[in-house]
Amino acid sequence: MSIILNNVSYTYGEGTAYEMQALKNVTLKIDDGEFIGIIGHTGSGKSTLIQHLNGLMKAVSGEIYFNGRDISEEDFDRKELRTRVGLVFQYPEHQLFETTIFNDVCFGPINQGFDKNEAGLRAFEALRMAGVPEKLYYQPPFDLSGGQKRRVAIAGVLAMKPEVLILDEPTAGLDPKGRDEILDLIAGMHRAKGMTIILVSHSMEDVAKYVQRIIVMDDGQVFLDGAPREVFKYYEQLEKIGLKAPEVTYLMHDLKNRGMAVDWDATTVEEAKQSILKLFQ
Amino acid sequence: MGIIKASKLVFEYIRRDEEGNVDSIQTAVDHVDLDVNEGDFIVILGHNGSGKSTLAKQLNALLIPSEGTLWVEGKDTKERENVRDVRRTAGMVFQNPDNQIIASVVEEDVGFGPENLGVPTEEIWKRVEESLTSVGMLKFRRHSPNKLSGGQKQRVAIAGVMAMEPKCIVLDEPTAMLDPNGRREVLSAVHELNRKKGITVILITHYMEEAVDADYIYVMDEGKVVMEGLPKEIFSQVEELKRHRLDVPQATLLAYELKKAGLPLPDGILTRQELAEELERCYVNYTK
Ligand SMILES: Nc1ncnc2c1ncn2[C@@H]1O[C@H](COP(=O)(O)OP(=O)(O)OP(=O)(O)O)[C@@H](O)[C@H]1O
Ligand SMILES: Nc1ncnc2c1ncn2[C@@H]1O[C@H](COP(=O)(O)OP(=O)(O)OP(=O)(O)O)[C@@H](O)[C@H]1O
Ligand SMILES: [Mg+2]
Numbered sequence: 314m315s316i317i318l319n320n321v322s323y324t325y326g327e328g329t330a331y332e333m334q335a336l337k338n339v340t341l342k343i344d345d346g347e348f349i350g351i352i353g354h355t356g357s358g359k360s361t362l363i364q365h366l367n368g369l370m371k372a373v374s375g376e377i378y379f380n381g382r383d384i385s386e387e388d389f390d391r392k393e394l395r396t397r398v399g400l401v402f403q404y405p406e407h408q409l410f411e412t413t414i415f416n417d418v419c420f421g422p423i424n425q426g427f428d429k430n431e432a433g434l435r436a437f438e439a440l441r442m443a444g445v446p447e448k449l450y451y452q453p454p455f456d457l458s459g460g461q462k463r464r465v466a467i468a469g470v471l472a473m474k475p476e477v478l479i480l481d482e483p484t485a486g487l488d489p490k491g492r493d494e495i496l497d498l499i500a501g502m503h504r505a506k507g508m509t510i511i512l513v514s515h516s517m518e519d520v521a522k523y524v525q526r527i528i529v530m531d532d533g534q535v536f537l538d539g540a541p542r543e544v545f546k547y548y549e550q551l552e553k554i555g556l557k558a559p560e561v562t563y564l565m566h567d568l569k570n571r572g573m574a575v576d577w578d579a580t581t582v583e584e585a586k587q588s589i590l591k592l593f594q
Numbered sequence: 595m596g597i598i599k600a601s602k603l604v605f606e607y608i609r610r611d612e613e614g615n616v617d618s619i620q621t622a623v624d625h626v627d628l629d630v631n632e633g634d635f636i637v638i639l640g641h642n643g644s645g646k647s648t649l650a651k652q653l654n655a656l657l658i659p660s661e662g663t664l665w666v667e668g669k670d671t672k673e674r675e676n677v678r679d680v681r682r683t684a685g686m687v688f689q690n691p692d693n694q695i696i697a698s699v700v701e702e703d704v705g706f707g708p709e710n711l712g713v714p715t716e717e718i719w720k721r722v723e724e725s726l727t728s729v730g731m732l733k734f735r736r737h738s739p740n741k742l743s744g745g746q747k748q749r750v751a752i753a754g755v756m757a758m759e760p761k762c763i764v765l766d767e768p769t770a771m772l773d774p775n776g777r778r779e780v781l782s783a784v785h786e787l788n789r790k791k792g793i794t795v796i797l798i799t800h801y802m803e804e805a806v807d808a809d810y811i812y813v814m815d816e817g818k819v820v821m822e823g824l825p826k827e828i829f830s831q832v833e834e835l836k837r838h839r840l841d842v843p844q845a846t847l848l849a850y851e852l853k854k855a856g857l858p859l860p861d862g863i864l865t866r867q868e869l870a871e872e873l874e875r876c877y878v879n880y881t882k
């Protein structure tokens with residue numbers, strides 16, 4: 314399984330006063346089982362990009378291939394694509410509208426054409442995977458806390474058994490514990506099910522800790538693409554486009570400048586800790 | 595009395611069934627005492643649902659206390675005739691920017707607040723330009739706010755309140771959707787308002803790094819203030835904070851981990867500069 318973007322461009326409001334080219338010749342290959350982070354300044358095109366990956370938005374020019382097939386072809390099943398590439402939106406609370414949490418999560422599979430039984434089974438499994446407490450299943454979704462709403466929205470997408478899970482800033486507004494719980498949940502699904510994960514985030518620290526590959530967007534274009542340690546080496550360039558390296562990376566550079574022989578590409582607290590402790594052995 | 599003072603403040607959300615009988619009562623703010631001096635930079639931390647927004651909405655008289663009293667510049671927010679003054683004193687930036695965009699052009703949206711306050715036109719434009727510049731959105735002044743990205747909308751909302759130049763600004767997670775640079779810009783804009791104009795700031799956030807420069811921190815859990823103090827005092831209690839579903843800044847966490855592993859580091863390290871200095875000291879002693 315792979316997703317390929319070839320020279321994809323997208324413009325909002327073409328020919329109007331607020332015309333905005335949000336994607337400019339984006340070329341990318343996403344392989345099976347990858348855990349990818351997408352970072353970029355606000356308005357850099359992250360949300361626009363990921364909505365192209367599941368066919369929700371249609372490229373103005375360029376091609377998108379899913380498993381080798383051009384998704385813009387007449388007979389390509391784009392409805393099915395949206396179930397295979399599941400997307401949790403930036404404000405998932407806006408997506409909750411059914412009378413109970415359980416019904417909300419059933420919505421996807423029923424829409425896929427599964428009967429009530431199968432949809433229910435899938436909903437149960439998805440809610441369990443997403444860590445929603447059982448006592449909440451038949452409550453209305455509106456009274457939930459921010460973190461719980463986020464979990465229900467993730468369950469709603471998981472119920473469609475996607476091969477690729479895309480999450481647009483899933484931890485924005487969550488308390489630190491809730492943030493760690495959601496990220497651990499996602500990392501667990503990647504480990505256990507080999508699911509391809511694409512995580513959009515504004516937290517350099519979270520991205521450094523969890524993902525294997527970072528795609529950096531700047532002004533509608535791919536600016537950098539590589540492993541966290543490689544990408545955050547370019548922290549000075551990242552700062553110019555509104556981003557930065559994780560705090561610990563700056564600390565390590567500072568220590569190096571003070572004459573301490575530490576691993577100055579460390580990007581996580583754990584890496585930094587190990588490297589600093591080595592100095593004192 | 596400080597610019598904001600709360601005494602045994604309680605707020606209850608009351609849910610009723612179809613017949614109007616009380617179905618459930620949610621005590622969202624539970625006997626909170628606050629005393630904020632004019633010019634202070636206050637941060638409020640707390641888990642999701644701990645009552646931060648409910649508290650904030652009372653500061654601006656959007657919600658009226660169920661019990662206890664809240665004074666804004668000495669005015670009891672429970673009295674109807676005080677509401678106008680309270681709102682003029684305490685400007686509010688909400689958690690979700692979509693709910694606070696009014697006009698169809700960015701600059702008009704930002705100018706709406708000062709216009710309502712009767713600020714002269716020339717002064718309005720000056721303020722609009724200044725506040726849009728300080729949140730990095732000047733080049734979008736003629737755009738439609740609805741067509742902006744999430745982070746861009748939030749910056750416009752902040753510019754809107756800044757342009758009203760209230761004595762006190764309450765910001766409810768203003769940076770939740772911003773990129774690192776936007777977060778830094780917004781925060782330094784708010785710090786500058788606080789330093790240069792003496793505007794009192796009450797910042798609600800889930801980013802622990804944003805609290806290290808505060809004059810005072812309140813930590814909420816289940817509607818109650820469970821910890822309060824200086825940043826150094828609060829963030830040296832790593833385990834206690836974790837019990838309240840919170841965290842510490844990354845430099846503090848690393849210092850804490852290194853200390854646990856045996857390095858002689860002091861408590862209360864908040865920034866990477868402090869940590870680097872302390873580590874250098876350790877290292878010099880070690881290699882001697
Ligand atoms: N519906 C729309 N109509 C017109 N322009 C839009 C629309 N949605 C987004 N844009 C513009 O397209 C650009 C890319 O927006 P996008 O939402 O993809 O950014 P983003 O990287 O997801 O930002 P954020 O981090 O703030 O969510 C921005 O300049 C934005 O103003
Ligand atoms: N309109 C409402 N009706 C009923 N209960 C509410 C309402 N708004 C909030 N609550 C409840 O009051 C409590 C406090 O909510 P509040 O929004 O003040 O929390 P918060 O600390 O701002 O959380 P977050 O960090 O998620 O924004 C929660 O239990 C919440 O479910
Ligand atoms: Mg976005």
Ligand SMILES: [Mg+2]
Binds near residue numbers: 647689
């Ligand atoms: Mg809130």
